[in-house]
Amino acid sequence: QGARPRSGAPMHLLIFYGFLTLFIGTSLLAVNTYSEMLFGFKFHQGGYYLAYEMTLDVMGVAFVVGVLWAMGRRLLARPASVGHQTSDLLALGLLLVLGVTGFWLEAARMANSPQPWDWSAPVGHWMSGWIGPVSPGMYKAVWWFHLAWVLVFFAVLPRMRIRHLVLAIFSTGGSPQRAPSHLVPLSMEEVERTGKIGASEPADFSRWHLLSLDACMECGRCTDVCPAHNVGKALNPKQIVQSLKGAMETGGNVVEAAGFEPLMDCTTCGACVEVCPVNIRHVDLIVDARRNLVAEGQLSGTGATMLRQLAGTDSAWGQNRNDREAWMKGLDVPLCRDGAAFDVLFWVGCAGATDPGAIRTTRAVAQLLTKAGVRFACLGKEESCTGDPARRLGDEFQFQEQAARLVPVFEKYGVKRIVTTCPHCMNTLRHEYPDFDGRYEVVHHTQLLAEQVAKGRLKAAAPAAGSVTFHDPCYLARANGESDAPRALVGDDSSFNADRAPVVAWVQSEPGQPLRRLAEPEHRGPKTLCCGAGGGRMFMEEPTDKRPSDRRAKELLATGAKTVAVGCPFCRIMLDAGLKAQSDEDIRLVDLAELLQEANP
Incomplete structure (x- = not known):
C-alpha cells in the first residue's frame, strides 16, 4: 500500500x-x-x-x-x-x-x-x-x-527499527477482520472491571493494537496523507504512533504522550489506515484516547456543546424533534407511524432535516424515489441521531444510548433496508449497529438512485463537458468502498479507477448521446481528500488558516468545473465555506441528487 x-x-x-x-x-x-x-x-x-x-x-x-x-x-x-x-x-x-x-x-x-x-x-x-x-x-x-x-x-x-520486517507479519496477519471504520464498543462491564473509560495508558489498548505500535515502520505514509497535518495542524499520525509506543515502553499516560490537540485534530477520515503497510488502526487508537478525555471532562467549547445538545434533543444540531418533519412541507412523504407500506426506510438524519443545503438534497431524494416508484417511508419525529458524531468525538455511551433508542424503533416497523444521504449515518448503521442487534441492508442514496437509473426508471444527468466535478466523501469512498454509483448518476458507467491521471474523464451518457465529460480532481475515490468534517470536527471551532476544506476546495477548483457535486451533507457544509474562501467566482455547489432531479423533472 x-x-x-x-x-x-x-x-x-x-x-x-x-x-x-x-x-x-x-x-x-x-x-x-x-x-x-x-x-x-x-x-x-x-x-x-x-x-x-x-x-x-x-x-x-x-x-x-x-x-x-x-x-x-x-x-x-x-x-x-x-x-x-x-x-x-x-x-x-x-x-x-x-x-x-x-x-x-x-x-x-x-x-x-x-x-x-x-x-x-x-x-x-x-x-x-x-x-x-x-x-x-x-x-x-x-x-x-x-x-x-x-x-x-x-x-x-x-x-532496532528493522524489527518491523518480522513484526509486520504478525501485525498484518492478526489485524481485526472488522471494517477499519467500525469502532469496537466499550461495555459497561469493562468499565466496572477496569474503573476507567477509554485508554489512559497503553495497557488499556488491545494486545493487537500494542503489537501494531511495535510493528510501525516509521515510513511516514500516514502523515503524508493526513488532511489535518497537511494544513498545518498539530496532528501527525506517525508521531502519535511513536509517542504511544514510547509510552508503552515507559508506562506513560496516553494523552500526555500523544497530546490533547493532536488527538482532537483527527477527522477519522481513515486515510492513514488506508495507506499503512502494517495495518495500524490509527483511528481506533485516537478514538479510544478521546473516550478517556471526554470521560475525564477535558472536552470543552463547541464540541462539548454538541454533546449536550445531542443528550437533550437527540439531535447533534439541537433541533427540536417536532421540527424533523419541516422539510416535508409541500411533499407527500409516507410516514411509518401512519402505517405506510415500504420496502426502504429513508433515513433523513440530523443534517438532512436541519441544514438548508442538506434539506434540498433530502427533498430531491424523496421526489426522485417517488418518481421511480420506490416504496419508501420516513420516521419523521421518531427519528433521532445515530450517535455517530458523539462516538467519533469520544462520548461512547451517548452513542450507545442513541443506538439503544433507535434499534427498537426499527424493529417495530420491520425495517430491512435503509437509504440515507449521509455517509456517516450509513457507516454507523451498516457497520456498528449490528453490535447492538440492529442488522440492516444500508445503502447510500447515490447507490439506490443508480439502481433506478440502471432499471430505466430514471435518466442519468447529462452535464455539459467538463462542467461538473465530484468530491468523494471519505465515509462513502474510503470507508465503504463506493465510487462508481455517484458517477453513474452523471452518466459515467465506466469502471472507476482512482489511479488514472487527474484529467477530464470521457464518459457516455446514453446510447446515441454525445460523449460527456466529468472533471476529476487529483484525489478521488478511496484516495479522496477529506473536507475536515468527520470525527466530530463538524461541530468544533476551526482556525481559518488551517482548514482542510480550503485545501480540498483548491483542488476541486483546479479542475475548471463550475459545478461541484457532493454526496454528503457534512462535505456540503464544509466545502461551501472552502469554495467561498478560495474563489470569487459563482461556483455552484449541489448534491448529485439535485443534478439527477434536474434530469428527471
Whole structure:
C-alpha cells in the first residue's frame, strides 16, 4: 500500500522476500542435515536440489540489492517523512554482511569440495572460482563467522527499527477482520472491571493494537496523507504512533504522550489506515484516547456543546424533534407511524432535516424515489441521531444510548433496508449497529438512485463537458468502498479507477448521446481528500488558516468545473465555506441528487 508512487516499495519487497526465502532455505538445510544424521533420510537431491540452489542464489542477490538500495536511499535520497537514525544504517550493515557472507560461505563450500551440480548456484559458483582453493579449516572459519553475524543480528533485532520486517507479519496477519471504520464498543462491564473509560495508558489498548505500535515502520505514509497535518495542524499520525509506543515502553499516560490537540485534530477520515503497510488502526487508537478525555471532562467549547445538545434533543444540531418533519412541507412523504407500506426506510438524519443545503438534497431524494416508484417511508419525529458524531468525538455511551433508542424503533416497523444521504449515518448503521442487534441492508442514496437509473426508471444527468466535478466523501469512498454509483448518476458507467491521471474523464451518457465529460480532481475515490468534517470536527471551532476544506476546495477548483457535486451533507457544509474562501467566482455547489432531479423533472 502507499499514498503515492515510492521507490521504497520494491526495495522493501526485495529485502523482505529475500530474507524470508533465505531463512526458509536455511531451515530446510538444517532439517535435511539432522534428518540424514538421525534417520539416514536425505531429501536435498535431484531436480529439487538444483531448483533449491538456484532459488536461494536468485533471492540472495535480490536481498543484497534491496539492502544496498535501502542504504543508498538513506544516505543519498534521505526522504524527510522517514526519519533517520544511526541504528538504521547499522541494521542495514548487519543485513548486508549476512547476505555477502552467505555467498562467501557457499563459495568456500564449493571451493573446498567441488561438485558437478555447482552450476545451479551461479553466484556461489562464480565466487568459488574467484577465491580459489579453500582448506577445510578456512571453510569452518567462514561458517562460524557467518553464524556469529546471524546470532548478532537476531540479538539486536528487537532493539532496532528493522524489527518491523518480522513484526509486520504478525501485525498484518492478526489485524481485526472488522471494517477499519467500525469502532469496537466499550461495555459497561469493562468499565466496572477496569474503573476507567477509554485508554489512559497503553495497557488499556488491545494486545493487537500494542503489537501494531511495535510493528510501525516509521515510513511516514500516514502523515503524508493526513488532511489535518497537511494544513498545518498539530496532528501527525506517525508521531502519535511513536509517542504511544514510547509510552508503552515507559508506562506513560496516553494523552500526555500523544497530546490533547493532536488527538482532537483527527477527522477519522481513515486515510492513514488506508495507506499503512502494517495495518495500524490509527483511528481506533485516537478514538479510544478521546473516550478517556471526554470521560475525564477535558472536552470543552463547541464540541462539548454538541454533546449536550445531542443528550437533550437527540439531535447533534439541537433541533427540536417536532421540527424533523419541516422539510416535508409541500411533499407527500409516507410516514411509518401512519402505517405506510415500504420496502426502504429513508433515513433523513440530523443534517438532512436541519441544514438548508442538506434539506434540498433530502427533498430531491424523496421526489426522485417517488418518481421511480420506490416504496419508501420516513420516521419523521421518531427519528433521532445515530450517535455517530458523539462516538467519533469520544462520548461512547451517548452513542450507545442513541443506538439503544433507535434499534427498537426499527424493529417495530420491520425495517430491512435503509437509504440515507449521509455517509456517516450509513457507516454507523451498516457497520456498528449490528453490535447492538440492529442488522440492516444500508445503502447510500447515490447507490439506490443508480439502481433506478440502471432499471430505466430514471435518466442519468447529462452535464455539459467538463462542467461538473465530484468530491468523494471519505465515509462513502474510503470507508465503504463506493465510487462508481455517484458517477453513474452523471452518466459515467465506466469502471472507476482512482489511479488514472487527474484529467477530464470521457464518459457516455446514453446510447446515441454525445460523449460527456466529468472533471476529476487529483484525489478521488478511496484516495479522496477529506473536507475536515468527520470525527466530530463538524461541530468544533476551526482556525481559518488551517482548514482542510480550503485545501480540498483548491483542488476541486483546479479542475475548471463550475459545478461541484457532493454526496454528503457534512462535505456540503464544509466545502461551501472552502469554495467561498478560495474563489470569487459563482461556483455552484449541489448534491448529485439535485443534478439527477434536474434530469428527471
